[in-house]
Each structure stands twice: as C-alpha cells, then as structure tokens.
Amino acid sequence: MSATTEQRRDSILSQVYESGRVTIKNLAEGLGVSQATVRRDIRGLAQAGQVEIVHGGATLPRKSDFSFRSKAMRNIEAKRIIGKLAAQLVSQGDLIFMDSGTTCFQMVPFLKARQGLSIIANSARLALELDSPGLSVILLGGQYRPARMDTVGPMAQAALEQLRGYRAFIGVDGLSMDFGLTAGDIDSAAIYRQAIVNSRESILLADHGKFLSPSLFKIADFDKVSKVITDSPPPAEWQKFLKDHNISVIWPEKEQID
Numbered sequence: 001m002s003a004t005t006e007q008r009r010d011s012i013l014s015q016v017y018e019s020g021r022v023t024i025k026n027l028a029e030g031l032g033v034s035q036a037t038v039r040r041d042i043r044g045l046a047q048a049g050q051v052e053i054v055h056g057g058a059t060l061p062r063k064s065d066f067s068f069r070s071k072a073m074r075n076i077e078a079k080r081i082i083g084k085l086a087a088q089l090v091s092q093g094d095l096i097f098m099d100s101g102t103t104c105f106q107m108v109p110f111l112k113a114r115q116g117l118s119i120i121a122n123s124a125r126l127a128l129e130l131d132s133p134g135l136s137v138i139l140l141g142g143q144y145r146p147a148r149m150d151t152v153g154p155m156a157q158a159a160l161e162q163l164r165g166y167r168a169f170i171g172v173d174g175l176s177m178d179f180g181l182t183a184g185d186i187d188s189a190a191i192y193r194q195a196i197v198n199s200r201e202s203i204l205l206a207d208h209g210k211f212l213s214p215s216l217f218k219i220a221d222f223d224k225v226s227k228v229i230t231d232s233p234p235p236a237e238w239q240k241f242l243k244d245h246n247i248s249v250i251w252p253e254k255e256q257i258d
Helices: 005-019 024-031 035-047 068-072 077-089 124-127 153-161 186-198 237-246
Strands: 021-022 052-054 057-059 095-098 115-123 136-138 143-145 148-154 167-172 172-178 179-183 201-205 219-221 227-229 246-252
Touching: 005 021, 005 035, 005 057, 005 172, 005 219, 021 237, 024 035, 024 057, 035 052, 035 057, 077 201, 077 227, 115 124, 124 136, 124 148, 124 227, 148 153, 148 186, 153 186, 167 227, 179 186, 186 219
Parallel strands: 095 115, 095 167, 115 136, 167 201, 201 227, 227 246
Antiparallel strands: 021 057, 052 057, 143 148, 172 179, 179 219
C-alpha cells in the first residue's frame, strides 16, 4: 500500500495518541513499508517533538495531552471537509447519533440552523455546541471522561440500547480490511459498536490516514456500514474493497462509488 510521508506520519501519530506506544514492526506491517522507512518517519516526528523514540518503537512525549482539544488540532482541515460532507446527508427532521470524536464535532456548524433535528450524543461538548432552538439533543448518561467530555460504560450503553431508528455517524480511529472498524480505546469501541448495531444506517467518517492501519479495538465489521465519508480518494485497493462490500464512498470532488 503506497502512502506519502505525510500520510504515514499522520497515521503513526494517530496510533501513538490512541495507544500510547507503538512498535516499528507493527507499524511497518500495518503501513506496508519497510522498518527502515518507519524509523525515518519516527525520527522526523521525534525531531518535531511529537513523539519520543524508545527501543523498538515510539511513545507519547512525557508532557502529552490526551484531551479533546489536542486531538481536534490534528488533521483539522480534513476533518472540516468531512464534517461538511456528512452534514449534507442530514435532512430536516432526522434522528441521528453523533459520536464524541473530533471529526463528528466538525458537523456542528452545518447543523445548527436546521429545524426539527434530533441528535443522540455521548458528548457533553457536542450537546453544548448544539444548543439551538431547532435542535433536540438526547445526551446519554454514564461514566464521564473529563478530558474528552464524553460518557461511556455500561450505563451509556444501556441508555443507547433503548433507542432505535436513527442514523449513526461514527468517526473511526482506523480501518482494516480484515479486522473492520477500529477505535483507540475499549470504552469508545463498545459504545460505537452499540450505536451501529441499533442504527438503521451507519455512516463512517474517516480521513485519509485512517485507511493506512487499524487501531487496537474492534468496533464492527464492514457489513454494518452503508457509506464512508473521507477527505480524499482512498487508495485503489480500498476503493475496490468498499465497492465489493456495496459501501458508497464520498469525498470532496463528489465522486461516488456505488
């Protein structure tokens, strides 16, 4: 699988932020490049202060920020593009689920003027931003994570279990043809899995870096997905894979694979 240096490094950074530590061996296998190439990428990221080099891999810098704000600053333009495209799929009067990630958050500016829209969310930040007369927000209770301002755990999943008939917008941390949709932490994976299972349609939001390697925790298989929204055309092998699975792909040029 070919990828630019920028795409590889975006993917490496994403995995480091989600897992805390990555190995050169696993990165090379996931990215489809040599270990020497991964070492060069890690050295470049380390020189920029974005990772620390350790034996066999890389970790977060000692003073790292796991917060929503830190994640929101990564690939910001790609997320804005995806957020706008995703919002175009939402109609007046829709019932939707939006996850607590930074890509879904970019849908907010394009939804605030809508009327009669109901939104299920596990994010307090999202609920606050969606405070608008025409919108109704159902905020799931559960274990609160202050850094991310979201709710997870059995109580949040139990609340979501009572709901049906919505369209789910899910921002994944990684994709794998074999492993499916993935998240960087087990709690997010669990609630996103529940959201997908109960939805009438599931739509993935994934920037270009998410096609390069999976994260640690499985969310679901691709048979639960109807559309993928991304910021640029996916690699050719991914386009074929998604077409074979009857999944539409949407990117800014408005090209679509049906």
